[in-house]
Amino acid sequence: MFDTLRSHINRKIKLSESEFALVTTFFIPKKLRKKQYLLQAGDVCKYLAFVSKGCLRSYSVNDKGEEHIVQFAIEDWWMTDLKSFLTNEPATYNIDALEDTELFLIDKESQDKLYSVMPKIEHYFRILLEGNNTAAQKRISDFISASAEERYLNFLKTYPELVQRVPQSQVASYLGIKPQSLSRIRKELSEKK
Amino acid sequence: MFDTLRSHINRKIKLSESEFALVTTFFIPKKLRKKQYLLQAGDVCKYLAFVSKGCLRSYSVNDKGEEHIVQFAIEDWWMTDLKSFLTNEPATYNIDALEDTELFLIDKESQDKLYSVMPKIEHYFRILLEGNNTAAQKRISDFISASAEERYLNFLKTYPELVQRVPQSQVASYLGIKPQSLSRIRKELSEKK
DNA sequence: GCAATCCGTTAACATAGGTTAATGTGTTTT
DNA sequence: AAAACACATTAACCTATGTTAACGGATTGC
Numbered sequence: 456m457f458d459t460l461r462s463h464i465n466r467k468i469k470l471s472e473s474e475f476a477l478v479t480t481f482f483i484p485k486k487l488r489k490k491q492y493l494l495q496a497g498d499v500c501k502y503l504a505f506v507s508k509g510c511l512r513s514y515s516v517n518d519k520g521e522e523h524i525v526q527f528a529i530e531d532w533w534m535t536d537l538k539s540f541l542t543n544e545p546a547t548y549n550i551d552a553l554e555d556t557e558l559f560l561i562d563k564e565s566q567d568k569l570y571s572v573m574p575k576i577e578h579y580f581r582i583l584l585e586g587n588n589t590a591a592q593k594r595i596s597d598f599i600s601a602s603a604e605e606r607y608l609n610f611l612k613t614y615p616e617l618v619q620r621v622p623q624s625q626v627a628s629y630l631g632i633k634p635q636s637l638s639r640i641r642k643e644l645s646e647k648k
Numbered sequence: 649m650f651d652t653l654r655s656h657i658n659r660k661i662k663l664s665e666s667e668f669a670l671v672t673t674f675f676i677p678k679k680l681r682k683k684q685y686l687l688q689a690g691d692v693c694k695y696l697a698f699v700s701k702g703c704l705r706s707y708s709v710n711d712k713g714e715e716h717i718v719q720f721a722i723e724d725w726w727m728t729d730l731k732s733f734l735t736n737e738p739a740t741y742n743i744d745a746l747e748d749t750e751l752f753l754i755d756k757e758s759q760d761k762l763y764s765v766m767p768k769i770e771h772y773f774r775i776l777l778e779g780n781n782t783a784a785q786k787r788i789s790d791f792i793s794a795s796a797e798e799r800y801l802n803f804l805k806t807y808p809e810l811v812q813r814v815p816q817s818q819v820a821s822y823l824g825i826k827p828q829s830l831s832r833i834r835k836e837l838s839e840k841k
Numbered sequence: 842g843c844a845a846t847c848c849g850t851t852a853a854c855a856t857a858g859g860t861t862a863a864t865g866t867g868t869t870t871t
Numbered sequence: 872a873a874a875a876c877a878c879a880t881t882a883a884c885c886t887a888t889g890t891t892a893a894c895g896g897a898t899t900g901c
Contacts, residue, residue, distance in 0.1 A: 515789055523793040525785065538782040547789075574767055577774055584777035589731040591784035592718065596708060596740075598791035599824040600716040603858070622878065631792040636858050638880055796888070815848065829888055831850055 456484065459507040460559050463531050467582050468575045478576065481569045482559040487511075487552040493534075494550040500539035502560040506532050509556025510620060513548045514628070524628040527553075527617055533583065553621055603632045604640050649677065652700040653752050656724050660775050661768045671769065674762045675752040680704075680745040686727075687743040693732035695753040699725050702749025703813060706741045707821070717821040720746075720810055726776065746814055796825045797833050 457479045464470060470478065482505075487493060493511065494500050504511070511528045513536065525548055528534035539546035540563060561569070570577040597606050607630055611618055618626065627637035650672045657663060663671065675698075680686060686704065687693050697704070704721040706729065718741055721727035732739035733756060754762070763770040790799050800823055804811055811819065820830035 515793060517793055521793070523789070525789055525792070537778065537785060541778055541782070570771075574770075577767075577770060578763075581770055581774040581777065584774065584781060585730065585734055588777060588780050588784065589734070591781065591788060592730060595784060595787055595791070596716070596718055598788070599718070599821075600708060600710060600714070624878065628792075633859060634879075635860085635881085639858085642880080817848065826889060827849075828851085828890085832888085835850080 457482070457559065459531060460505050463505070464576075464579055468579045470575065474573065474575075478569065478573065481565045482561050485558045485560050487556045487558065489552055489555050492549065492551045493558070494536060494539075494546055494548070496547055496549050497545050499543050500536040500546045500550075501562050503533060503535040503540060503562075503566065504528075504550075505559045505561075506530055506534060507557040507559060509558075510553040511550055511556060511558075512553055512621075512625065513550045515548055522628060523631070524625055527614075527621065527625075527629065529616065529620065553625070598631065603630060603636060604644070606630050607637065607640055608644075650675070650752065652724065653698050656698070657769075657772055661772045663768065667766065667768075671762065671766065674758045675754050678751045678753050680749045680751065682745055682748050685742065685744045686751070687729060687732075687739055687741070689740055689742050690738050692736050693729040693739045693743075694755050696726060696728040696733060696755075696759065697721075697743075698752045698754075699723055699727060700750040700752060703746040704743055704749060704751075705746055705814075705818065706743045708741055715821060716824070717818055720807070720814065720818075720822065722809065722813065746818070791824065796823060796829060797837070799823045800830065800833055801837075 457475075460479075460482070461470075461475055464475070464478070483502075485504075487509070493502070493504060494513075496516065506528045508530060511534050512524050513526045513528075513534060514522045514524045516522050526534065534550060536546040536548045536550065538544065539548075543563075566580075570580075597609055601609065607626075610626065610630060623637060624634040627634045630637065632640075650668075653672075653675070654663075654668055657668070657671070676695075678697075680702070686695070686697060687706075689709065699721045701723060704727050705717050706719045706721075706727060707715045707717045709715050719727065727743060729739040729741045729743065731737065732741075736756075759773075763773075790802055794802065800819075803819065803823060816830060817827040820827045823830065825833075
């Protein structure tokens with residue numbers, strides 16, 4: 456049941472059978488159908504989610520109704536609206552499923568309790584957060600200094616699995632451009648080479 | 649000497665006098681003159697730096713020689729090239745001082761040792777990383793969905809101190825636009841209202 | 842105190858990406 | 872099987888931001 460989570464945690468820290476058995480008691484399994492929400496903007500984000508199978512996206516919707524994808528999460532990724540999760544403020548992002556998806560959820564209180572009964576888990580999340588920070592840094596760097604075409608090429612290189620799995624319009628949204636523009640960029644790229 | 653660091657840490661966790669005295673032994677004080685480098689791209693980033701006084705910036709330089717500011721750090725902020733610091737790979741960013749600056753430095757081994765002798769410090773950094781992640785999320789969100797004008801207004805609101813302290817051209821670089829464009833945007837804003 | 846440099850402004854022109862709208866195709870719903 | 876929908880493509884036109892270049896005031900260095 457918790458195999459995916461277990462092997463992900465074991466890649467960063469070492470836990471015994473019984474320690475991991477204890478860890479699992481803090482998580483709630485949950486399945487989402489394609490298009491189903493895990494979180495809607497305005498609600499408080501109560502859970503941090505580990506994707507065991509499937510694909511999620513988090514996105515904002517502005518006053519014109521335009522969606523902008525902030526993050527994708529496939530197998531072995533964690534997803535939440537971190538700010539809302541940490542502060543209990545209403546979420547600014549929506550999270551929903553791009554495919555039928557299986558998750559393990561943990562709420563903030565359980566997580567804090569887990570930290571205190573098993574400090575190695577805080578260590579695990581600290582390492583995870585470091586990785587997230589470097590990835591975010593990279594993405595910001597890209598937005599500051601790269602053109603849409605360069606960002607698309609970087610995306611292809613960094614997340615080749617995702618390109619196969621999510622509609623092109625969703626990739627465009629993640630890159631901060633319109634689907635028509637991505638289509639044009641792809642055409643130009645194919646003409647170049 | 650370590651007052652600024654102490655009060656910053658004490659805002660997140662509680663340390664006794666003697667605990668904090670131990671913590672300080674892990675840090676190296678350092679002063680930088682304006683324009684002096686803390687890190688040059690290509691070198692390995694050995695230190696995580698706490699700004700006690702002054703102002704740093706981290707930035708990339710592309711093949712055309714254009715600089716793009718990834719982050720500012722004033723009093724009470726931490727600065728590093730996180731990826732290089734964690735992996736010992738050559739840094740992709742430069743870090744230098746925009747003002748005469750006073751720092752406390754810690755290297756990776758010292759930090760890891762500090763985590764093990766004082767787990768509360770790992771807790772402190774975990775909380776710090778969470779805050780960093782939410783700020784990065786916000787900035788990415790801004791790049792995906794906001795115009796240069798909106799990003800500038802957000803910057804004014806979020807970092808009013810910085811607008812006073814750093815040259816406008818540096819703010820433009822942080823926003824991902826050219827100084828001339830920021831100048832034009834400011835003009836349009838002043839005409840509107 | 843003078844020269845050099847940095848910094849912000851402005852303006853004319855260029856371009857990447859947005860907008861609108863039409864078309865085709867495959868997929869879901871009924 | 873038909874209708875409705877989701878998704879990608881293309882094209883003509885529009886706009887925000889980039890580019891190049893010139894100017895002037897302020898600051899820094901000698």
